[in-house]
Amino acid sequence: MSKELIRLTDLTMSFDGEQILDKINLYINDQEFLTLLGPSGCGKTTTLRIIGGFLTPDSGDVFFEGKRINDVPAHKRKINTVFQRYALFPHLDVYDNVAFGLRISKLPEDEIDRRVTEMLEIVSLRGFEDRSVTSLSGGQQQRVAIARALVNRPKVLLLDEPLGALDLRLRKDMQNELKRIQQTMGITFIYVTHDQEEALTMSDTIVVMDKGHIQQIGTPEDIYNEPKNAFVADFIGESNILDGIMLQDCLVEFFGRRFPCVDKGFAANEPVDVVIRPEDIDIVPADAGHLCGTVTSITFKGVHYDIIVDFKGFKWLIQSTDYQPVGAYIGIRLNPEDIHVMKKSEYSDMFGDYSSYSAEYDEIAEGGEDEE
Amino acid sequence: MKSKLLSAPYIVWMILFTLVPLGVVFYYAFADVNTGQFTMANLANMGTYTPIFLRSIWLSLAASAICLVIGYPVAYYISQTKPTTQRFLSMLIMLPMCMSFLLRTLAWVALLEDTGIINRLLSNFGIGPLPLIRNNGAVILGMVYNYLPYMILPLYSVMVKIDRRLIEAAQDLGCNSRQVFGKVIFPLSVPGIISGISMVFVPAVSTFYISQKLGSTGTTLIGDVIESQFKGAYNPNLGAAMSLVLMVLIFICVGIMNHFGEDNSEEGMVTI
């Protein structure tokens, strides 16, 4: 499994004086499902386009199976792409779109026919051969785009936010579908998205990017449970991020109280960021809590309630299936494994405070009144 | 990098046959007709042609204004009809543009002449013959007739692109139909007015056929003089000097108009 297929070393890229990528180092294994995750403008699509051969990096190298491929043009790479808006050829029908790459490489027509038919079977589009691509729904166009790329049997498939244009239900179906196709065909997928849930669902490895830097590389569990800094913690799921001091291994102090935790390897009395996931917090009666606070707002979210609780002026988000009325004085308990300690970074103090959460609602309400 | 090279033949062509010819016009304008030596005489001569320049400008401005007044309601009406009707009507507007303007102008001669169709009809009622031809009015009529489609089409294409929702939004905010027109449609159609006026003014100010056929010696336009320098009294150097002045003149007029238009459209944006 873990044979290295692609390696990026010190990739640097800028457009119009703006740094898009700053020394990206990354290796990608054969048959891996790797996701580049980050907000727009973080450099994830640029990285993908460099691998695809559509952009040449300012400096740094791209290796494919150990060979440097910086100067190999896109049409000579054993890599295919599923484009963001599919980029199906509108003048060709479904069959001819899928057969396009095979015809370019001048395969015999009977083999083309066999492979196209087989591929349409895999993406469940048999019977659509003669349809015009413009008459297909978004999900069907998506499948044609995948078939058109995969029929060439590439070593690597690049996918640039391929599900962005689909509605929620279809997106969930296609996530499973993509994972299934990747596993049956044993092809390396490099997937770009800004949707953290999508990344967590499908990936073997997630690369979190921001401002042209890689913030963290890891399995979905690692990224979620052990975020490296405040940016990753905030971008992947909801997080309460607090200032703390690491007194010694497995003991952290915040809000003037000491909590046992499971993190080690910090200097004594080192200032740190402490992450507590809103769904890990247990609500208990006030007298039984480690900390006590007042509920300032509650919002029904379907599966759970989003509860904002004021602890000495610092507002936390807590997710719970139990209803708590606004104004209730409640306590919370934190287990050692619920507390995650991170080193301070440039992102400290930027995220993880929910003070503005309720204020936002107030503003909207006031704005509405102004209209009258 | 390679695809840029595709435009190389075109660039070479345009330099050879658009930029170099303009340079040659400069060269001739400053050369003596007999000796080829440098001279300012050709341009100095322009003074005597001032009345002709002024007449050309005033007649073509009048024609542009009339085209705007006539063309605007027509363009507006077309833009308000059903899409199929729109397509049919704009085709009817375009069709005359494809026909020989020489013959169409000639038809006006047949209509307006002293022994022409209109005067004969009038003589049945004991009127006339009226002097309908060989005057400024006839030249302006010829210009309006020939270039009206060039006014209607840009106006129409701007009006038809105005988002229906803007009109609905204006109505929603309390505009009546006159206010909708004054506050939304008109400001947004200003770019069409500008390009319509320049598309009428430029060919009108430089025409020579219309004034030859519908005008008289008293309505000679700058185009007639340039034409005669090349086809009659052969003095290409004087002709080049006139072309140069005409070009600068048009450049200034169109420049002023575009400037005026920009200001206006910005204002329009703010008031919406």
Next chain:
Amino acid sequence: MRKVNKIFTILVFIFLYIPMILLAIASFNSGTDIAVFKEFTLRQYGNLFRDSTLLALLRNSLIIAVLSSLIATVMGTAAAVGIHSMGGRMRSVIMGVTNIPMTNPEIVTGVSMALLFAFIGHLLKINAILGFGTLLIAHITFNLPYVILNVMPKLKQMDPDLKEAALDLGCTPVQAFFKVVIHEVMPGILSGALMAFTMSLDDFIISYFVTGSGFITLPVEIYNYTKKPIQPKIYALFTLMFAVILTLMVLMNLLQLRDSKKKATTQRKDFMKR
């Protein structure tokens, strides 16, 4: 208000079409005076088709129009692709030059080219330089901007991913152009070519200045005719041209209509499926 506008529009259309209808009527007139209708006759059409000089001139016009629009379409399409891939400043300089023949009055374009040819003739000591060659060059020059201004917007509208998708699937850049890009910009190429063709066929002013006695097109000859008392067979020619252009336009209109209807129905079907 709307009704007034409608009546006004109808009046304007009458104003635009009366002279043309008049010429059409005159073409069936047995008398020579356009203002007096004597008798219905098709004689003028007979005269027209027996007039070998007029037909030869029409052939000249067609040759120039076909050749110049073809060359301009190929050169202009290539240029548009090149310009499209350029950076902002270079592009705006070239588009500025492209606009010169569009904004300059035709008489200036004609005069400037005539002077260029006179200048070259003077340098090369050729007396009769004006003719087929100079006419073709002039027509290509004023046709090029029409092609470029029609193709450029289509290139801009095209999803840039389409070209990359073709490269991704193994096309060389040249293959990508001929297998994908050209299909996307084809409507622009066609309308550019069509516009260039009609402009060229109908051009009088520029042709008038750059043509010599050796090779004359129909509009230039019509100008020479209208200096003398006009021959009624010219009316017949005009009426025929009118009929041909009208038929072409109606056909194009119907084709477009069918096209847009087809699109509308597929969209509706699509909508219903969801």
